[in-house]
Amino acid sequence: MFSFKEWNRSSVITDIFVNLLMTILFVIVISLSFRSTNDNAAIQDDTFKNHFQSRLILKSINGLNNSRNEILMAIQEKNPELINNAEDQMLGAISNYHILLSEQTIGKSIRPSLDFEKDFKNLKVLFEEVFAKENVLEDTELLLKISRSAEELVALMYTEESTLWAKESIKLHAYSEVKQTNLYFFYGLTICFLLIQIVFVYFTIIKYRLNKKINHQHERLVLQTRLSTLGMMSAELAHEINSPLMVIDGRLRILSNEINSVPNINEKLIKNIDIIKRNSKRIQDIIKSFKTMSKSGENDIFEPLEISLLFEEVKDLISQKIASSQIEFTIDESHSDVIIAVRRVQIVQVLTNLINNSIDAIKDSANPWIKIKTEVFENNVQIIVTDSGSGIDSLHVANIFDPFYSTKGSAEGTGLGLSISKKIMKEHGGSLSYNEACPNTQFILTLISKKRPVTEDGPTTY
Amino acid sequence: MRHLLLALVCCNLIYSSVWAKVSYPRQKISITGGTHSSPVALTIKDLEAYKKQDQITIHDPYNKDILTTFYGFYMKDFLNLYAPPAYKSVRVTAIDGYKVDIPKQDIDKSNLFMSYKDKAGFLTVDRMGPARIIAPFKGVINRDLLLQLGVYWVWQVKTIEFIK
Numbered sequence: 001m002f003s004f005k006e007w008n009r010s011s012v013i014t015d016i017f018v019n020l021l022m023t024i025l026f027v028i029v030i031s032l033s034f035r036s037t038n039d040n041a042a043i044q045d046d047t048f049k050n051h052f053q054s055r056l057i058l059k060s061i062n063g064l065n066n067s068r069n070e071i072l073m074a075i076q077e078k079n080p081e082l083i084n085n086a087e088d089q090m091l092g093a094i095s096n097y098h099i100l101l102s103e104q105t106i107g108k109s110i111r112p113s114l115d116f117e118k119d120f121k122n123l124k125v126l127f128e129e130v131f132a133k134e135n136v137l138e139d140t141e142l143l144l145k146i147s148r149s150a151e152e153l154v155a156l157m158y159t160e161e162s163t164l165w166a167k168e169s170i171k172l173h174a175y176s177e178v179k180q181t182n183l184y185f186f187y188g189l190t191i192c193f194l195l196i197q198i199v200f201v202y203f204t205i206i207k208y209r210l211n212k213k214i215n216h217q218h219e220r221l222v223l224q225t226r227l228s229t230l231g232m233m234s235a236e237l238a239h240e241i242n243s244p245l246m247v248i249d250g251r252l253r254i255l256s257n258e259i260n261s262v263p264n265i266n267e268k269l270i271k272n273i274d275i276i277k278r279n280s281k282r283i284q285d286i287i288k289s290f291k292t293m294s295k296s297g298e299n300d301i302f303e304p305l306e307i308s309l310l311f312e313e314v315k316d317l318i319s320q321k322i323a324s325s326q327i328e329f330t331i332d333e334s335h336s337d338v339i340i341a342v343r344r345v346q347i348v349q350v351l352t353n354l355i356n357n358s359i360d361a362i363k364d365s366a367n368p369w370i371k372i373k374t375e376v377f378e379n380n381v382q383i384i385v386t387d388s389g390s391g392i393d394s395l396h397v398a399n400i401f402d403p404f405y406s407t408k409g410s411a412e413g414t415g416l417g418l419s420i421s422k423k424i425m426k427e428h429g430g431s432l433s434y435n436e437a438c439p440n441t442q443f444i445l446t447l448i449s450k451k452r453p454v455t456e457d458g459p460t461t462y
Numbered sequence: 463m464r465h466l467l468l469a470l471v472c473c474n475l476i477y478s479s480v481w482a483k484v485s486y487p488r489q490k491i492s493i494t495g496g497t498h499s500s501p502v503a504l505t506i507k508d509l510e511a512y513k514k515q516d517q518i519t520i521h522d523p524y525n526k527d528i529l530t531t532f533y534g535f536y537m538k539d540f541l542n543l544y545a546p547p548a549y550k551s552v553r554v555t556a557i558d559g560y561k562v563d564i565p566k567q568d569i570d571k572s573n574l575f576m577s578y579k580d581k582a583g584f585l586t587v588d589r590m591g592p593a594r595i596i597a598p599f600k601g602v603i604n605r606d607l608l609l610q611l612g613v614y615w616v617w618q619v620k621t622i623e624f625i626k
Contacts (some may be wrong), residue, residue, distance in 0.1 A: 091587030
């Protein structure tokens with residue numbers, strides 16, 4: 001029996017197999033239903049024929065009875081005209097009898113009627129004898145003989161009609177059985193149809209889900225290919241760019257020092273130098289990010305680091321930018337003696353990245369501030385970075401950790417900062433998350449506490 | 463002697479053919495509710511004298527589907543002689559008591575034909591006469607269609623009554 005997972009994988013084969021099975025079942029039920037309906041129709045057709053034949057017999061009987069009555073009334077009332085009516089009724093009976101014979105011949109009736117032709121001919125002869133006389137009422141005995149003959153014939157025809165009905169009742173019983181069978185077939189057809197629909201819907205859903213999964217994985221594959229390519233290129237690119245960049249950076253320092261030593265130098269010149277310095281620094285930052293992407297980090301070791309030292313290093317890196325942006329920057333020193341197990345460079349990079357993002361977001365706002373706070377729990381430590389911003393738009397929250405996703409303009413953001421930061425935190429056994437509940441913009445770094453020291457192979461327990 | 467006998471037989475035949483009376487069915491067809499104030503009783507001779515006969519040839523479903531030519535006239539033409547203005551239907555009653563109401567539009571639509579004679583001679587009562595009403599059609603009629611049309615196939619026509 002297939003397990004669900006195996007069924008998913010071989011769903012095409014299963015799909016064909018189940019559909020084939022259902023189709024065969026459906027065809028069988030349809031064929032049986034058709035046969036049953038045909039039987040039903042044949043029985044109904046036969047029933048109608050028998051009804052018609054029965055009716056013809058009764059009409060014949062009726063004609064004979066009317067004929068007898070006319071004869072008796074003619075004798076009683078001495079009205080010769082009534083003898084004509086009697087003959088008409090008898091001839092009518094003959095006519096209906098002939099139609100009955102015709103029906104039985106064409107319809108290949110189950111039971112041919114008894115031979116009443118001789119009896120009817122006798123009656124005709126008797127009437128001819130009556131009309132041959134001058135006065136039709138003259139020979140009462142002959143008229144009564146006709147009446148008796150008609151009565152005998154009526155009895156025979158009644159027997160014939162009863163036999164027909166006896167056969168009919170058996171057929172009607174068979175008909176009701178066929179009707180019941182038809183009903184079962186109808187239910188069977190309905191159930192088959194519903195099952196087919198359910199199976200069809202089920203496999204359509206599976207197909208849809210598989211297609212969605214395939215599309216999603218295709219997108220991820222494309223993305224990973226890009227990242228992989230980028231990663232492969234980045235080391236080489238970084239090296240190629242770094243070399244001339246070092247030269248530019250060095251020469252800039254020299255130029256800057258020489259210009260600063262010149263009195264009454266044009267302010268515009270100093271400003272231009274600063275701009276070049278800043279952009280050079282920015283190129284260096286970008287190169288660093290690419291280097292991080294290309295590094296898997298698996299060769300770096302985790303080392304214990306006091307949080308206060310971490311903050312010191314971060315402050316060094318961002319102080320100039322903070323000062324130039326005139327942002328109020330505060331670090332809560334409580335719990336600063338807590339030790340965390342980290343890859344030093346990486347964790348500094350993450351914190352710096354968060355603070356840089358905050359600076360870029362709030363630098364043009366009124367009263368901008370950034371606060372860093374530490375909270376210690378039993379199993380982990382949280383470093384909370386909050387800025388005065390009003391939070392990230394809910395439209396972007398779901399995507400902020402995606403590579404190449406950036407809310408800044410293309411000139412400013414690579415879209416890699418948060419995704420790299422998250423990756424780094426994951427490697428540390430911790431996490432990086434955005435706190436939607438905070439009215440300001442707040443990111444939380446969660447790290448394993450010192451109770452769970454880390455080795456080269458990752459976090460462990462005592 | 464032989465020649466004499468032959469001559470006698472020929473004379474008899476000629477006499478029979480010239481002087482023999484045509485045997486019309488005795489029965490009459492009664493027309494009631496028409497333009498005449500009292501019922502009109504028509505003999506087959508009256509029907510024959512009405513106008514030049516029309517004829518139709520069909521497979522008679524009530525006589526083993528045998529191809530039969532019937533002589534008579536279309537009912538709508540005949541009924542117009544006696545029909546009152548704005549009649550809705552005609553009620554046809556047979557000698558054996560069978561009764562059916564035929565709406566006016568069905569008389570026209572089905573092109574109903576009233577026959578009193580076929581190739582074997584006048585229709586006697588034992589051969590569904592004195593008149594019978596037929597709905598003409600092509601080929602052998604199937605039983606399902608006969609179910610629909612058969613109700614208007616009245617034989618042993620006795621009375622025709624106009625219903626307003």
